[in-house]
Amino acid sequence: xxxxxxxxxxxxxxxxxxxxxxxxxxMEIVAxxxxxxxxxKQFSANQPDVVTMDLTMPRMDGLECIRKLRxxxxxxxxxxxxxxxxxxxxxxxxxxxxQGFLCKxxxxxDLTDAMDELLGETHG
Amino acid sequence: xxxxxxxxxxxxxISITLFLVFDVGVLAMTFLISRQIASDAVSLNLAGQQRTxxxxxTKTALLLEQDATQGIIDxxxxxxFSELKELIGTADLFNxxxxxxxxxxxxxDGRGRVELTPQDDIQAAAxxxxxxxxxxxxxxxxxxxxxxxxxxxxxxxxxxxVLVADNLNLLTVSNMLTSRMESLSAAKATNLRIVQxxxxxxxxxxxxxxxxxxxxQLRTSDHAVExxxxxxxxxxxxxxxxxxxxxxxxxxxMQTSHALSKILGMSxxxxxxxLALLKPIVTPKTFDTAKEYIELLLRHDVKEKLVxxxxxxxxxxxxxxxxxxxIESRFLNIRFNRVFDAGRVTHLLVTATDITRRVxxxxxxxxxxxxxxxxxxMMVHILQADPSLLQxxxxxxxxxxxxxxxxxxxxxxxxxxxxxxxDMLFRISHRLKGDANALKLExxxxxxxxxxxxxxxxxxxxxxxxxxxxPVTVRVKGLYAEIHAIQDALTRVAxxxxxxxxxxPKPVQDxxxxxxxxxxxxxxxxxxxxxxxxxxAELSYQGLDxxxxxxxxxxxxxxxxxxxxxxxxxxxxxxxxxxxxRGKPAAGRISVYVSDAGDGFLELSFxxxxxxxxxxxxxxxxxxxxxxxxxxxxxxxxxxxISMIFEPGVSTREVVDEDAGRGVGLDAVKDMVxxxxxxxxxxxxxxxxCHFRVQLPLGAAAENANNMTDVNREAA
Amino acid sequence: MDEQQxxxxxxxxxxxxxxxxGRLPEIxxxxxxxxxxxxxxxxxxxxxxxxxxxxxxxxxAYREMLRxxxxxxGETDVADNNLCDLVGExxxxxxxxxxxxxxxxxxxxxxIVVKGTAQAIQVPRNIKAYIIPLRWHKHExxxxxxxx
Numbered sequence: 001x002x003x004x005x006x007x008x009x010x011x012x013x014x015x016x017x018x019x020x021x022x023x024x025x026x027m028e029i030v031a032x033x034x035x036x037x038x039x040x041k042q043f044s045a046n047q048p049d050v051v052t053m054d055l056t057m058p059r060m061d062g063l064e065c066i067r068k069l070r071x072x073x074x075x076x077x078x079x080x081x082x083x084x085x086x087x088x089x090x091x092x093x094x095x096x097x098x099q100g101f102l103c104k105x106x107x108x109x110d111l112t113d114a115m116d117e118l119l120g121e122t123h124g
Numbered sequence: 125x126x127x128x129x130x131x132x133x134x135x136x137x138i139s140i141t142l143f144l145v146f147d148v149g150v151l152a153m154t155f156l157i158s159r160q161i162a163s164d165a166v167s168l169n170l171a172g173q174q175r176t177x178x179x180x181x182t183k184t185a186l187l188l189e190q191d192a193t194q195g196i197i198d199x200x201x202x203x204x205f206s207e208l209k210e211l212i213g214t215a216d217l218f219n220x221x222x223x224x225x226x227x228x229x230x231x232x233d234g235r236g237r238v239e240l241t242p243q244d245d246i247q248a249a250a251x252x253x254x255x256x257x258x259x260x261x262x263x264x265x266x267x268x269x270x271x272x273x274x275x276x277x278x279x280x281x282x283x284x285x286v287l288v289a290d291n292l293n294l295l296t297v298s299n300m301l302t303s304r305m306e307s308l309s310a311a312k313a314t315n316l317r318i319v320q321x322x323x324x325x326x327x328x329x330x331x332x333x334x335x336x337x338x339x340x341q342l343r344t345s346d347h348a349v350e351x352x353x354x355x356x357x358x359x360x361x362x363x364x365x366x367x368x369x370x371x372x373x374x375x376x377x378m379q380t381s382h383a384l385s386k387i388l389g390m391s392x393x394x395x396x397x398x399l400a401l402l403k404p405i406v407t408p409k410t411f412d413t414a415k416e417y418i419e420l421l422l423r424h425d426v427k428e429k430l431v432x433x434x435x436x437x438x439x440x441x442x443x444x445x446x447x448x449x450x451i452e453s454r455f456l457n458i459r460f461n462r463v464f465d466a467g468r469v470t471h472l473l474v475t476a477t478d479i480t481r482r483v484x485x486x487x488x489x490x491x492x493x494x495x496x497x498x499x500x501x502m503m504v505h506i507l508q509a510d511p512s513l514l515q516x517x518x519x520x521x522x523x524x525x526x527x528x529x530x531x532x533x534x535x536x537x538x539x540x541x542x543x544x545x546x547d548m549l550f551r552i553s554h555r556l557k558g559d560a561n562a563l564k565l566e567x568x569x570x571x572x573x574x575x576x577x578x579x580x581x582x583x584x585x586x587x588x589x590x591x592x593x594x595p596v597t598v599r600v601k602g603l604y605a606e607i608h609a610i611q612d613a614l615t616r617v618a619x620x621x622x623x624x625x626x627x628x629p630k631p632v633q634d635x636x637x638x639x640x641x642x643x644x645x646x647x648x649x650x651x652x653x654x655x656x657x658x659x660x661a662e663l664s665y666q667g668l669d670x671x672x673x674x675x676x677x678x679x680x681x682x683x684x685x686x687x688x689x690x691x692x693x694x695x696x697x698x699x700x701x702x703x704x705x706r707g708k709p710a711a712g713r714i715s716v717y718v719s720d721a722g723d724g725f726l727e728l729s730f731x732x733x734x735x736x737x738x739x740x741x742x743x744x745x746x747x748x749x750x751x752x753x754x755x756x757x758x759x760x761x762x763x764x765x766i767s768m769i770f771e772p773g774v775s776t777r778e779v780v781d782e783d784a785g786r787g788v789g790l791d792a793v794k795d796m797v798x799x800x801x802x803x804x805x806x807x808x809x810x811x812x813x814c815h816f817r818v819q820l821p822l823g824a825a826a827e828n829a830n831n832m833t834d835v836n837r838e839a840a
Numbered sequence: 841m842d843e844q845q846x847x848x849x850x851x852x853x854x855x856x857x858x859x860x861x862g863r864l865p866e867i868x869x870x871x872x873x874x875x876x877x878x879x880x881x882x883x884x885x886x887x888x889x890x891x892x893x894x895x896x897x898x899x900x901a902y903r904e905m906l907r908x909x910x911x912x913x914g915e916t917d918v919a920d921n922n923l924c925d926l927v928g929e930x931x932x933x934x935x936x937x938x939x940x941x942x943x944x945x946x947x948x949x950x951x952i953v954v955k956g957t958a959q960a961i962q963v964p965r966n967i968k969a970y971i972i973p974l975r976w977h978k979h980e981x982x983x984x985x986x987x988x
Contacts, residue, residue, distance in 0.1 A: 079430070087413050087417075087434050087436050088409070088412065088413045088416065090434050091413060091416045091417055091420055091431075091434055092416070094420050094424060094426050094431060094434075095416070095419070095420060095424055097425075098426070099425060099426045099427050099430065100426065100427045100429075100430025100431065101430055101431050101433060101434055102430065103433050114430055117427050117429050117430050118427055118430060120427075441890075441891055441947065443890050443891070443947040443949070451888040451889070451890035451947055451948075451949040452890075453890040453891060453947055529871050529872050532869050532870065532871035532872075533869065533871040533971075534869075535868075535869030589867070590866075590867045590868055590869045590870065591847075591850060591867045591870070591972075593869055593870050594843055594846050594847060594850070594870050594972075595843045596870075597846075597870040597871055597872060597970055598842045598843045598846065598970075600871075600872060601842070601872055601968050601970070604872070604968055
């Protein structure tokens with residue numbers, strides 16, 4: 001089964017890296033966004049199943065974006081991809097409804113492993 | 125946990141069902157039989173009544189007969205009439221009872237209506253039948269009387285006849301019937317007891333079985349529980365990790381591993397509030413994050429593996445004060461794993477580990493890596509720098525810093541630091557900076573530069589408080605550290621050298637060269653001066669045959685070498701005893717080497733393994749001879765001081781003798797070399813060596829050499 | 841460190857005196873001292889430091905100063921026990937407040953009091969310590985900060 005993915009990150013390089021890695025990993029990239037506002041727009045148009053989300057972005061940060069996305073689609077799977085500068089913020093993001101956290105910088109294997117874990121049916 | 129199939133409990137349920145069946149059976153039987161007994165009692169009663177009725181009947185008939193005989197019955201016939209009526213009533217009752225016994229039916233007895241059942245006992249039936257048969261003729265007569273009109277006088281004769289005839293028999297049969305029924309009823313009561321006893325016995329057996337089965341089950345499961353408990357205890361007692369369960373209210377479970385107390389440094393942990401326990405040992409921020417993280421795991425739909433990196437307790441430092449005021453600090457790793465029941469998170473399994481060793485090792489590794497890198501950078505400069513100058517610099521630097529610190533220390537609380545003192549600090553720093561720059565110790569030079577900027581800033585400050593000097597002190601400490609680092613690095617280099625250096629081979633002395641006349645002359649000159657100073661000397665030469673050089677150049681080199689020999693034997697080379705103490709051979713070694721550098725210059729190398737040049741002595745000498753005032757001497761750097769040995773009138777010898785002390789000699793060498801267009805360089809390490817390197821142009825003018833000869837003669 | 845941390849310690853000592861006696865101590869010229877030659881007077885309150893940096897901070901004072909301080913705050917019993925308590929109290933105040941100022945990687949112990957110079961105070965070897973002389977009512981004391 002192929003999942004529809006939206007990548008939200010203000011870094012072009014990170015977007016590219018996630019996109020390249022996950023295209024080869026049963027993912028179809030349906031949208032990319034560089035900020036929260038754009039992400040909300042893209043979301044309505046493309047209805048992804050999974051979202052990778054940066055936390056610190058211009059124009060609506062990740063936290064608020066996650067909150068809004070969850071309201072739009074409660075069973076949306078969200079992976080926070082962010083630097084570990086502030087654990088408290090990351091935990092806040094998870095409480096808003098993300099299911100996983102991947103720390104920047106990450107390797108391609110880190111990313112695919114995290115995706116498998118995120119989309120697996122098992123608990124934990 | 126509370127879901128169970130019937131399977132495990134089938135036996136017990138069957139047993140209990142049986143128990144109930146037995147009990148209900150006994151109850152039902154008791155009910156039935158006691159009902160029968162009750163009905164039997166009625167029958168018995170009625171049977172007894174029949175007997176009485178027969179008696180009554182006979183008695184009434186006899187009374188009537190008697191009345192008739194005596195003519196008592198009058199026209200009104202009241203008394204006789206009532207007796208007759210009683211007779212008929214009695215007969216009817218007897219009849220009805222008989223009928224009831226026969227066919228079953230309702231009867232009214234003293235206690236009300238009762239049901240009668242036909243008798244099924246054969247014996248009783250036979251007796252009953254007999255009774256019936258005996259009753260038939262009596263009944264016939266009775267019916268006759270009964271059918272008479274009320275006024276008619278009855279003829280009681282036939283009735284009395286049959287009554288009297290059968291009275292005894294009727295009584296006997298009635299009696300038999302009654303006692304038969306009594307015995308039947310007694311038999312039923314016995315049956316009831318038997319049924320009850322049997323039922324209760326069965327129920328008791330069943331109960332015993334249940335008890336036995338239950339106890340066995342209980343024992344087996346108790347054993348299993350005990351074994352499981354023992355295993356759990358063993359695990360909790362033995363594991364090196366601190367283990368416990370955390371419930372959704374952040375409360376710790378009742379069972380914790382023994383190691384936990386030690387790891388957390390607290391006791392009585394069971395049932396405690398984990399957050400309250402955590403609060404004092406971590407920072408408020410870590411505490412908040414930890415609380416959030418635990419809540420995240422307990423109450424939110426996240427992937428455990430994908431949030432583990434956010435655990436704020438993966439490396440926390442806890443510390444406990446020691447009696448000597450030091451703090452023992454340890455590093456803990458506290459991990460959380462969800463415990464699920466029926467798809468819901470019920471607990472977190474918490475694992476606390478002491479990772480102090482690991483953290484320390486990691487830190488040490490990092491620190492040593494950093495140090496290695498720092499030292500590598502330093503090493504590059506150190507290896508490039510002249511070792512003697514470097515050593516000198518370091519000594520001066522420490523001295524300078526000590527001086528600065530002394531200035532700081534003596535600045536009193538009341539007067540504070542004066543601008544003059546700051547100037548002093550500045551000068552010391554500036555001198556050191558110059559030296560550091562010369563040695564290309566850029567890092568040190570930069571630090572000193574920053575220090576000077578700091579002092580400049582203070583100088584600009586109109587009012588100075590002592591605490592404004594805090595940053596100065598901090599910088600000084602940093603400088604000390606930098607200098608010590610270089611010293612450490614140098615020591616290492618020296619160690620490495622010590623390891624790789626083997627005993628240097630004795631200079632290969634070509635006998636032909638050794639026999640050259642000028643070499644012979646130098647050697648004897650060295651011996652001669654050595655003897656004069658009670659020293660020993662050994663001179664070796666390598667390189668060109670001076671005879672092949674042009675005369676002026678040959679003379680110049682000869683003069684210079686002689687001067688160097690004199691200087692070496694008078695100043696540099698130590699007395700044999702002192703040399704031995706320093707691990708050197710008794711005889712001072714002088715190596716002379718002359719070569720054509722190939723660039724139009726002739727190169728002379730003169731090296732002795734004596735005490736080297738001590739700049740402090742030069743400093744003192746410079747002041748003594750008035751070449752420098754005390755301040756200038758204090759501030760003079762290495763280069764300046766060493767260059768002074770070539771200046772006229774500066775000698776480090778306090779006592780003037782023929783070989784040294786007047787301060788002439790080396791200045792003449794310098795002078796001549798300069799005039800010939802060449803140059804002199806010196807390398808020296810205190811206690812180790814002194815090395816002069818002279819470059820002279822091959823086409824040097826002869827006249828200069830001649831001048832030198834004069835000098836030579838004069839000095840000698 | 842060091843400057844900022846040093847300043848915090850100095851300010852804390854100063855605040856203590858100011859609050860207790862209404863008179864600021866004069867701060868002497870800060871300088872460095874070797875581990876073997878640090879000032880240790882009659883009474884010393886030591887705070888152990890661990891974490892990112894290891895070492896100790898102590899306040900050491902002469903009997904006369906502590907006595908004067910006690911009298912100033914209205915305590916007439918100037919027996920050694922009370923002097924010990926006082927220097928411990930100074931160290932305690934510094935320790936307690938320092939906790940607020942320093943980051944999480946800076947652990948500060950409960951202070952201990954050392955009487956006289958006989959008992960050695962454990963300071964890091966091979967490290968030059970900062971010595972900040974204090975003068976209050978002509979009495980001398982020192983704040984010593986020795987951190988690796």
